[in-house]
Amino acid sequence: MDVAGMKENARRVRLDVLEMIRAAGSGHPGGSFSAVEILVHLYWNVMRIRPGDPEWDGRDRFILSKGHACPALYSVLARRGFFDPGELLTLRKPGSRLQGHPSMRDLPGLDASTGSLGQGLSIACGIALGLRLGRSGSRVYCLLGDGELQEGNVWEGAMTASHYGLAHLTAIVDRNRVQLDGAVSGVMEIEPLVDKWLAFGWDVVVADGHSFPSLEKAFEHCMDTDFPSVIIAETVKGKGVSFMENTHLWHGRCPDDGEYEKAVAELLGGER
């Protein structure tokens, strides 16, 4: 799909997310918005999937390790045809398949249940080990938050991926630089990030996480490497709504009526 179409998809997803969180009365807009272009690019341009046959053996796998960004993933799955977009507004409600954090036993299209930070990369590695053992050609993608990298479990998984040479595994770090309590650098610094991943034996590529051409280049690079690869996607927390950007205050907050109207107007308004 061309860049204009992708931008329109991204705008649609952000509007969905806003409406879903508004209807739910809670959720995580900041970290959902920062991940939108990454998810849209993966599900429209990169991953081999069959929305009508979500458990197709030959599919590529995606693990949302930063599970709190699931409103964006749910929107992408619905818009991609895994389920009816009409269901999106049931997010977080009793009986909904759209749990507050992703539950694969409830919703088609999810490759794992996530939400407990730090586990996703190891789960993705385990899937990658299994796929290789079964001589599958499928690839595995895993989206991590940057604050999440403070979890020790992430680096255990990073060692395993490198030790077993899982070149068909690509991690993406949503590097929005803000976590629940404030700036990542202030809460618990994770830099030097590129050096860390390099030191763990990964192929590292840095991308603009809101630019489709930049993401395309980065993912293409990851297709052709002998190592597990990680894309450090430089992003903006709350991207797309001016007053939600670059602040921890919108990590997990629902907009009130006025804020909602203003946010929708901004998203409908222009390129940004």
Added chain:
Amino acid sequence: MSRLKPTREGYVEGLLEAGRRNSGVVVVEGDVSRSIGSAAFGEEFPDRFFNLGASEQDMMAEAAGLALAGYVPFVSTYAVFMAGRAWEQARTGVCYMNLDVRIGGAHGGISVGPDGATHQALEDIAVMRVLPNMKVLVPADSNQTRAAVLASLDMDGPVYIRFGRNPVPQVYPVDSPVVPGKGNLLAEGGDITLVACGSMVAEALDASKILAGKGIRAGVMDMVSVKPLDEELLLNQASLTGAVLVAEDHQVTGGLFGAVAEVLVSRLPVKAAAVAVMDRFGTSGPPEVVRKMYDLTSSAIVEKAERLLLRER
């Protein structure tokens, strides 16, 4: 009873047989494969053996991933780390998705001996038992451990299998069935019911003989399936004797005694007590000596059984 043999040997025998029967069986290890003996699986099936080093959290989540890819992973290391360090990975990564992961808890109980409190898993049954979807098996000897491993191949969802390092007497012949939710009544008795699991089953059988010499008829029940618990057998025997004494190499809180007490208190309140580790840490020493220090012996069972029978309620 025949010669002594550690239950970990039964675990490894079971793994090898499981690997031969089912090409989907894979083993995830954590740098103790020489200690547990599971390295033998890696020698026979090198492609299906993953030693991930000392990284229990990663091991558990990798096992979840392997199960998601269609395999049946047996993930094992010392129980104190497998059940403890990786508990939340077991909870959210394995049980929430109800994955076919088999978790081997090695070096269970105070019977580990000289390694001391850090390596003596005394809480693993409790913390595994509280997880939805999880089954908990605590076999009594090496034959039953082998059978538990093989039986787990036919079970759905996660299974925790606890075994030990110290040699224990064989209670069962080879290929005795292990069925989730089924206990085994090893001795009939009308005065008191001894409910045991793991290494305490042999002690309970010994205690039953000693008690018989004193004119007390003590039944012995092996609760190899701590979860699901054989409530029917328990209630039958409890209603027969009116006195239940639980014996386990585990903290007195939350383990088999907890499971038994939960059933009795809600359905048939009878006199009950436990021979277990009394809410304290273990210590170094030869296994037999440490078991004596902590009253995990047949004579401790005899003494507590006699006292329980004298108790009003």
